[in-house]
Amino acid sequence: MAHMPVAERRTRLLSAAFEVISRSGVSGATTRAIVDEAGMKLASFHYAFESREELLAQLVDVVVETQEVVLDIPADGGGGLSDLLERGLLSYFAQVRANPWRERAMFELTQYALRTPSMAGVAERQYERYRALAEASLHEAAARTGCVWRLPVSELAADLVALTDGITLAWLADGDDERASRTIAFAARAIAAEGASAPVPASASVPPSHREGRTA
Incomplete structure (x- = not known):
């Protein structure tokens, strides 16, 4: 874990944060809960993010950027x-x-x-x-x-x-x-x-x- 690249740490923590928020809400997504979900030590968090708010801000950006459509237009295009x-x-x-x-x-x-x-x-x-x-x-x-x-x-x-x-x-x-x-x-x-x-x-x-x- 000590030699895990920072980018990988961030990805792992972001995924863990979303899992915790999905179960327990933002209030339950403490730094401790996030690192526990990720299977990491608390010190690892601060190698990747300066604060919990920085992680949450990036989490929103990451989840939104992975969304491909708002309106899923059917491929056949039939009808009006x-x-x-x-x-x-x-x-x-x-x-x-x-x-x-x-x-x-x-x-x-x-x-x-x-x-x-x-x-x-x-x-x-x-x-x-x-x-x-x-x-x-x-x-x-x-x-x-x-x-x-x-x-x-x-x-x-x-x-x-x-x-x-x-x-x-x-x-x-x-x-x-x-x-x-x-x-x-x-x-x-x-x-x-x-x-x-x-x-x-x-x-x-x-x-x-x-x-x-x-x-x-």
Whole structure:
């Protein structure tokens, strides 16, 4: 253990911290609990991190950076835009149901970061990443269905992130799958109706400047 590279120590401690937070919350993720989970000595912690807050800030960044999508667009792309968005959200929700502990941990870490001066900017970076992922998904959904977004995709992406947060948090609170599914259907219809114009015929030529943004 004494010769373990610092990068490996950090990775091991970050993984252990997430496990502890998933079970016991941020308040239970003491430095002692983290090193015990990692099977390391307390002194090893300070070779890798200056403080517990530094570890927690990096933990948020690492977990968020490993997330690949907010809206899991189906590969087949069949159906209209609203249908595609709904299926993408249902796929996302299936991941939430499979790993509720991960979602609880991330919500708690976000709240902790917002209350902790030394973690300033962590939650902001987290949501910038979420919105970027949502924007990429919306571009893909439009391309798959031949639709054109009338509103700026960045605005729609922010709406989508807010909706997925609400759906996730409500489900964590009540565990009601049917209610979550109804809300997902509503969210898909709302995004599609608010932001997209009719599909563009395959033969039509759409100037790049008109593929996004508000129409007159």
